[in-house]
Amino acid sequence: MNEVLSFLGQIPWWGWVLIFLLIVAIRDIFFNKYHAISHNFPIIGHIRYMLESIGPELRQYIVANNREELPFNRIERSWIYASAKNENNYKGFGTDRDIFKPNYIFINNSLLPFKLEKDNPNYKNPYFLPCAKLMGSYNKRARPYRPASVINVSAMSFGSLSARAVTALNKGCAMAYCYQNTGEGGLSPYHKQGADVIFHFGTGYFGIRDDEGNFSMEKLVKLVNENPQVRAIEIKLSQGAKPGKGGVLPGAKITQEISDIRHVPLGKDVLSPPVHTAFTGIKGLVEFVENIAKATGLPVGIKSAVGRMNEWNELAKVMQETNSGPDFITIDGGEGGTGAAPPSFADHVSLPWIFGFAEVYKVFKKHDLCDRIVFIGSGKLGFPAAAAMAFSMGADLINVAREAMMSIGCIQAQLCHTNRCPTGITTQNKWLQRGLNVDDKSVRAHFYFKNFRKELIEMTHACGYEHPCQFTMDDVDLAVGDKNLIKTLAQSFMYHKCPVPFESMKELSTSEHLGGNYHEKEARKEVKSMKKENLVRY
Numbered sequence: 001m002n003e004v005l006s007f008l009g010q011i012p013w014w015g016w017v018l019i020f021l022l023i024v025a026i027r028d029i030f031f032n033k034y035h036a037i038s039h040n041f042p043i044i045g046h047i048r049y050m051l052e053s054i055g056p057e058l059r060q061y062i063v064a065n066n067r068e069e070l071p072f073n074r075i076e077r078s079w080i081y082a083s084a085k086n087e088n089n090y091k092g093f094g095t096d097r098d099i100f101k102p103n104y105i106f107i108n109n110s111l112l113p114f115k116l117e118k119d120n121p122n123y124k125n126p127y128f129l130p131c132a133k134l135m136g137s138y139n140k141r142a143r144p145y146r147p148a149s150v151i152n153v154s155a156m157s158f159g160s161l162s163a164r165a166v167t168a169l170n171k172g173c174a175m176a177y178c179y180q181n182t183g184e185g186g187l188s189p190y191h192k193q194g195a196d197v198i199f200h201f202g203t204g205y206f207g208i209r210d211d212e213g214n215f216s217m218e219k220l221v222k223l224v225n226e227n228p229q230v231r232a233i234e235i236k237l238s239q240g241a242k243p244g245k246g247g248v249l250p251g252a253k254i255t256q257e258i259s260d261i262r263h264v265p266l267g268k269d270v271l272s273p274p275v276h277t278a279f280t281g282i283k284g285l286v287e288f289v290e291n292i293a294k295a296t297g298l299p300v301g302i303k304s305a306v307g308r309m310n311e312w313n314e315l316a317k318v319m320q321e322t323n324s325g326p327d328f329i330t331i332d333g334g335e336g337g338t339g340a341a342p343p344s345f346a347d348h349v350s351l352p353w354i355f356g357f358a359e360v361y362k363v364f365k366k367h368d369l370c371d372r373i374v375f376i377g378s379g380k381l382g383f384p385a386a387a388a389m390a391f392s393m394g395a396d397l398i399n400v401a402r403e404a405m406m407s408i409g410c411i412q413a414q415l416c417h418t419n420r421c422p423t424g425i426t427t428q429n430k431w432l433q434r435g436l437n438v439d440d441k442s443v444r445a446h447f448y449f450k451n452f453r454k455e456l457i458e459m460t461h462a463c464g465y466e467h468p469c470q471f472t473m474d475d476v477d478l479a480v481g482d483k484n485l486i487k488t489l490a491q492s493f494m495y496h497k498c499p500v501p502f503e504s505m506k507e508l509s510t511s512e513h514l515g516g517n518y519h520e521k522e523a524r525k526e527v528k529s530m531k532k533e534n535l536v537r538y
Helices: 002-009 013-031 036-040 045-053 055-063 074-084 163-176 217-226 256-262 281-296 310-322 343-348 353-366 384-393 402-407 438-462 489-493 505-509 520-532
Strands: 105-107 151-153 179-181 196-201 230-236 247-249 270-272 300-305 328-332 374-378 397-400 476-479 486-488
Touching (some): 013 036, 045 055, 163 402, 217 281, 230 328, 281 300, 300 374, 310 353, 476 489
Parallel strands (some): 151 179, 230 300, 300 328
């Protein structure tokens, strides 16, 4: 034995490398039955698989230019990161975008911008930008709601996001007076860190289901009564990434905590069917909405991707005939989002936001329903110019998901569906989550929302308006790529948005139902303190 050890000890380090490579070559040639490349090219064939595995990173950081990547290019990500860090998010030397490509957005500025008077809330607080409409007002809900921010966090569940990510976003929303949508995974303790909450549920009825998996009104009412931060309820009919497709939550992923929050059995696969079981048809949907609103007193809305239009026409007709129905409608773009989906769904099923929203808005305008509905846009709208376009088309609020994730550190690794997210945002891996500092990331999320609103307000003033709700379809041009070169949104989509009743920002600041625990004096003190520390960027 000593002789063997002595012999092995005499082998140089490069000898061990050769032995290792020899073993790999023998394994590739004689035992590998599945990979032709490594069989035909032993040893060096593995380099191909290694390069393929790091290909996305090579393209992201070395190969792709600043405007080339999808879904968000480097310039877009950099703007979010800089805004979230409250650093300089400006750029110099002019635009590097192809301003002549189809669908390019042009905002039509005014010859004389809006003049900010001293009594305007934005004079001392450049971040104040609430929703112009009161959610639930038309249907006289017991607890109507005016979101204190026009940009908020879209539906992302605890389970899809880590506990630390949900906590950071909720704390950031609380500081920025935004609301956070729970996603269909139920209301978790991590959604209870101070921000307003929109409780969202889908076909699985997680958190409000009985033992058989059916919807339970009793549990929903109990949840609302015990959690006053829940300000509205959203029923998911479909989402942009995978409309009309259900899902399975594997039993292996169901921890005791998730079991308790979602009211699902521990260790068993849980099916989310593609259709709702609590109602049938459009009339059933409207009745379901009204029943929930009466039982909880909260505004109730629906969320859906857009495809075929006959059901939307039927919904508008039923709402007109019964004088009832959803208080708000969230239109999700077919561009997809944080939810994992088959490529065939994410790439091809349902319309992109700009086309889907235009079609839906025209339907409700035709039936004279726009004044009673708060329209929410969701689908890569987390940038001021995109938001200005959305408001011009008729949106009243913007929900962001991936942009919010980037504000707390997402690097677009696109590993959300693998449980291997390197930033700890979309993983339940405890080790990976440890890298996410909740206190630091919540501040970054809050600055992203604030700087977004400030820049949107500045664009609004540049166009001669006080609030983005005043944008019209003639205030934004779209490059259409034909002999007409550019057209207004009104010319492109063949409609004009309905005017939104609006008096002034001062009137909104004193609204009885303003959410987000917003207090004007406290907000002004906060901004004054930030100015002293040179934290307000102009």
